[in-house]
Amino acid sequence: MSNYPLISLAIWTPIIAGLVVLATGSDRNAPLARMLALAGAIAGLVVAIPLWTGFDVALGTMQFVELSSWIPRFNINYHLGVDGISMLFVVLNSFITIIVVLAGWEVIQQKVAQYNAAFLIMSGLMNGIFTSLDGILFYVFFEASLIPMYLIIGVWGGPNRVYAAFKFFLYTLFGSLLFLLALMYLFIQSGGSFSILDWHKMPIGLGPQIWLFLAFLVAFAVKVPMWPVHTWLPDAHVEAPTGGSIVLAAIALKLGAYGFLRFSLPIAPDASHELSGLVIGLSLIAVVYIGFVALVQEDMKKLVAYSSIAHMGFVTLGFFMFSAMGIEGALVQMVSHGFVSGAMFFCIGVMYDRVHSRQIADYGGVVNTMPKFAALFMLFSMANAGLPATSGFVGEFMVILGAVKFNFWVAFAAASSMVVGAAYTLWMYKRVIFGDVANHHVAELSDINNREFLILGVLAICTLWMGLYPQPFTEVMHASVNDLLRHVAISKIQ
């Protein structure tokens, strides 16, 4: 099994497929471009699945490792591998790519090949981020993945797309510059190594650790995004096309959170302990403050965007409690959020395609004309509110339970999302879906077609599966998370 370079396949299959799609050229070949894109996305998932099925759950170390020299002069290597922390995200990303290609099937009629190519290439680059074990390789993937997203928002986006694309790009670029400085520092300190695994083992004094931690924090906090560097996300979501929102929510937000586990905690464990209060404080602000902000949004996409920030607050909270429940709960929350927020944004896209409005006030009584859609949207809304038997519950439950052990009042603040999260989600649902038919736009709505039903149905199955039987998802994490916790518990100060 591991004779094949599986990770390279997971990275390059979608990228090559993307280039092939790009080669189809103008919109005259749009049907071909779509078919090729779908085939490429499916191939991407097919090559990613053996990573999960062939994964040895007993091992906490890197698996499917690939190592070859890239730029020998600076000791930069093409070094790839997955562990229990990153593996699921490769699979999730490859899966979401299929959803995204299908989501734009009928909606995108302009520059079809370029649109699909952007998503496929981005998918490959993101797999690269999750699997890189070399600092420079990581950085290259990390920065390169900004470009397709920038283009997706800037070209296929809404009326205010240029402002949103710039805001997105500058925010993340600002963060990654500090990150690059940190990489340089580590390269010099380690005596010329860009290997992330070497950096994990390298002793560092508390002072430098704190500077490193802060540099990482800025870079990753922007990506997650954490309060107060979150304001690019609602704008980006509102302007992005449906597919862009899905990738942004389901995958892009996970990159920052993943960075905490791959860089901040293992490289600067003492600083992580030292500054955990800061991160937990910011996470709780995200959960509570953003929850209230979400409550008063009038634009559905903004509402779900803010709810994403609140859900990601649970993730960062879980990481910095330094317990297995916390970290695994956070990882589960990340995967679940991929399904649920992806589905939520798709649902909003379904309505937007028909009515061309995202304003809650423009809807009302959608259930009368779209009963199938209303039922599925109900499921995802409930998952967003963290109802048991949906995936949304599992992560929240684990993080809250972990938090009670950590500190009762932290748990208290986090658990308040049970009320606020339900309030903003169900209030939106009530105003949009229930009630009498509000206007002629709603009266003329047609229920979801087979393509839309397929997408939502598959996501619904994932959501329920993960809610009813999360064990397959968490069992792959145990060994790696336990290794990480043991590692973080040992001081690096000499």
Place this chain on the structure above:
Amino acid sequence: MEMQKLYLLVPLAPLFGAMIAGLFCRVIPRWVAHTVTIAGVAIAFFASVAIFNDVQAGHTFNGTVYTWLTSGDYRFEVGFLIDSLTTTMMLVVTFVSLMVHIYTIGYMQEDPGYNRFFSYISLFTFSMLMLVMSNNFMQLFFGWEAVGLVSYLLIGFWYTRPTAILANMKAFLVNRVGDFGFILGIGLVLAHFGSLDYATVFQKAPEFANTTISLFEGRDWATVSLMTVTCICLFIGAMGKSAQVPLHVWLPDSMEGPTPISALIHAATMVTAGIFMVARMSPLFELSTTALSFIIVIGAITALFMGFLGIIQNDIKRVVAYSTLSQLGYMTVALGASAYSVAIFHLMTHAFFKALLFLAAGSVIIGMHHDQDIRNMGGLRKYMPITWITSLIGSLALIGTPFLSGFYSKDSIIEAVALSQIPGAGFAYFSVLAGVFITAFYSFRMYFLVFHGEERFGKGAHDTHHDDHHGGHDDEETTHDHHHGLAPGQKPHETPWVVWLPLVMLAIPSVAIGFIAIGPMVFGDYFKGVIFIDHHAHPAMEHLSEHFHGAVAMGLHSLTSLPFILALSGVVTSWFFYMKRPDIPAAIQRRFSWINTLFENKYYFDKINEVVFAGGARVLGKAFWRGGDVATIDGVMVNGSAKLVGWFAAITRFFQTGYVYHYAFMMIIGVFVLMTFWINRA
């Protein structure tokens, strides 16, 4: 092994029915939907009977079905605990559910959402069974939230009606407030006991009897008993689900749902989940007298003050709803008095007679063509004899008529509270006694106004009624001006057999179950090894059993006791007020108008919630959004720094004019400066 398959069958059969009826609700004909769901629930009921017999023979079970999740040292499993408490709940749930399923065929026959409705009530049955059969807190919470979801779906069943969709959201959110406490309680259990498995937790519980935790590190005053905090957190969950003050506000509004679910969910089963939970956790609650005091006071407030509100309601369903609130208060009081078995006993009898009363109310509503205002009824006994008799039985059982089921359970509660020593028991005793009079008064006010006296229906114009039927998605205009209620000259009629048969079936246990069950259930060994009471600290139950000399003696003895006299005087007073001298209540209403205003506004709970919590949250959200995100972060930090760059660029732009003579001039100045510098140095 065989029994384990049977255990699985009990929840899965209704789930199967719900999936068939729900997933294919647009394609299958109605008879398929109701047949498959009724079959599912009937299978669950008969399997429950078999399991009940098996447990009576001494075969309890506690085991895992599958491992849901492992994390760190913790295991979360889905499993069943089958003992006498579980089987009692299973029988109650499946029996009432079966009756409600049958009843629904008649009640919902004109509704376009027929299949969907059957799917929901079967899904509810599944969820409730998962809740009661659980052997751990995680699955309990799953069932807990799942019944909440179905309740949400069913209250908002007529989704075009603004009041219904507000009521269902309110119900869900108020329950979430309770769950907020509940999950913290579960978290405390896991953090300190290291497991969520009932058996493990209960076994370890005594070790933690004197453990204290500090809510604020280093503050002496913040040191509290672990068990007190845990139990109060868990009980907050019960307060939401079982609608105890101040989290009761959702239950009266839940009457927006169709009547069959008011009977099943909002009277007989779901709202008693909180009571069941506390009884199940008796080994924990027994360790904290403070928590029990808290419980008994909350229960007493609910029992008394919600009863008052029942007196002034004119909607037939709301009278029964407030009566349910008050009776849930009674059960809670019993829990506080450590009389867990009595609470479960009252839960059971109440499930039968309250489901009966609700379904009978539904029958009246059908007979009255969807007019729910009792002021428009009167004299219905002539037209609806079966509904009349069964309602009378239900009302008599509710007010505690000797030898009927409600008498045994309610009288046991009153006696247990009288013997309880814990702080708050005195107030609780007063409340439950006063509650007896009030219950009798409002129950028979409704009974007399509906079934006796002048026939007030068919008079045409009336304005304060609820439309309990129309609102399906294809008749939107009918919700506004569809005529409902009886037309002038039209008479009410008895309902079809699918409607009255469940009434009769429920009337039987309403009469007999108390007499049969009190001996074994309350005073016998029925709950041995299931419910734990610290007789030393809370001796009420022990003393109570000393006074018990059989069901017959208890009934005879009560004829001279205070509760019976209070109940009787309640009935007589309401007869006098509403049959003989209707001018008296009107005069009282005028004389004490401030009380009437207070009651009509339901003690202003709704107002306060609306203004303080709902309004406050929106104000806070706006402040955070406009003030925090838009003004401060985007306005000052993001766009501010962009402006700063722009400003800097604008300044430097002055030097980049593009005119050659500007540059030449600058160069000459530069040369002069450098030369001056050079000359001075030299």
